[in-house]
Amino acid sequence: MTTIGVIGGTGGQGFGIALRFAQVGENVIIGSRTIDKALAAVEKAKELLGDIPNIQAATNPEAAKAADVLVLTVPLAAQRDILLSIKEGAAGKPLLDATGPLESCIGGSATRYIDLPEGSAAERSQSILPDAKVICAFNTISQSWWLQLDEPIDCDCLISGNDEDAKAFVTPLIEKIPGIKVVDCGKLERARIIEKITPLLIGLNIKNKCQFGGIRITGLDKGRA
Ligand SMILES: NC(=O)c1ccc[n+]([C@@H]2O[C@H](COP(=O)([O-])OP(=O)(O)OC[C@H]3O[C@@H](n4cnc5c(N)ncnc54)[C@H](OP(=O)(O)O)[C@@H]3O)[C@@H](O)[C@H]2O)c1
Numbered sequence: 001m002t003t004i005g006v007i008g009g010t011g012g013q014g015f016g017i018a019l020r021f022a023q024v025g026e027n028v029i030i031g032s033r034t035i036d037k038a039l040a041a042v043e044k045a046k047e048l049l050g051d052i053p054n055i056q057a058a059t060n061p062e063a064a065k066a067a068d069v070l071v072l073t074v075p076l077a078a079q080r081d082i083l084l085s086i087k088e089g090a091a092g093k094p095l096l097d098a099t100g101p102l103e104s105c106i107g108g109s110a111t112r113y114i115d116l117p118e119g120s121a122a123e124r125s126q127s128i129l130p131d132a133k134v135i136c137a138f139n140t141i142s143q144s145w146w147l148q149l150d151e152p153i154d155c156d157c158l159i160s161g162n163d164e165d166a167k168a169f170v171t172p173l174i175e176k177i178p179g180i181k182v183v184d185c186g187k188l189e190r191a192r193i194i195e196k197i198t199p200l201l202i203g204l205n206i207k208n209k210c211q212f213g214g215i216r217i218t219g220l221d222k223g224r225a
Pocket of ligand 1: 008009010011012013014031032033034037038072073074075076077078082098099100101102138139140141142143144198
């Protein structure tokens with residue numbers, strides 16, 4: 001069993017990811033800036049999933065230390081401070097980064113992307129925590145899907161990262177969640193493309209008055225020798 005620490009696991013995206021990993025039997029730690037908020041999220045998780053033992057609460061730094069794999073689900077504006085707070089625990093571990101560089105982080109529209117000097121939010125995470133194995137992940141799956149607990153998730157999970165072993169380790173872990181197929185898009189700099197899909201999907205959701213816009217990559221097996 002893998003222990004997954006969700007940093008910012010009290011928000012919509014992190015809480016949904018935590019529920020899904022707990023549902024498939026992984027050990028999950030919901031991280032927060034405050035232990036009370038993490039405990040309240042665990043209570044809520046147990047209301048939804050039953051009184052299961054494999055979901056716990058911790059502050060973000062403690063969650064990072066105790067986990068084998070980290071998931072980062074905090075707003076861009078909080079990314080640097082939160083990452084610095086988990087620096088010790090994150091060293092040497094895969095860190096699945098969902099951070100979206102959306103204009104809403106600076107008071108604009110969630111359907112617009114903002115360019116970052118590092119190239120992408122995931123590359124920014126890697127520059128803040130050079131010892132972590134940062135993998136861009138989960139940007140193309142909305143919280144609505146994670147929270148639809150009785151349904152498989154009809155989305156691919158596009159990932160990118162520089163550490164091939166870390167990607168090979170997290171791929172079957174993510175694919176334990178029903179419905180998800182992981183698509184390895186290459187080196188971390190591919191996050192510059194993956195992260196742009198989030199505001200596109202938000203715009204499509206608004207246009208179609210729905211919450212489940214997602215993406216599937218097709219044809220990768222067709223005609224394979
Ligand atoms: N929601 C989605 O559908 C979705 C989809 C794709 C990508 N993402 C990305 O995933 C990340 C999390 O999204 P979200 O919707 O879950 O965000 P959120 O609910 O606004 O925030 C998640 C958590 O971040 C923590 N946090 C730390 N510093 C904060 C600060 N300065 N201001 C506000 N919260 C702070 C809070 O936890 P504590 O107060 O407990 O510390 C909060 O519960 C974002 O970067 C987003 O772009 C989200």
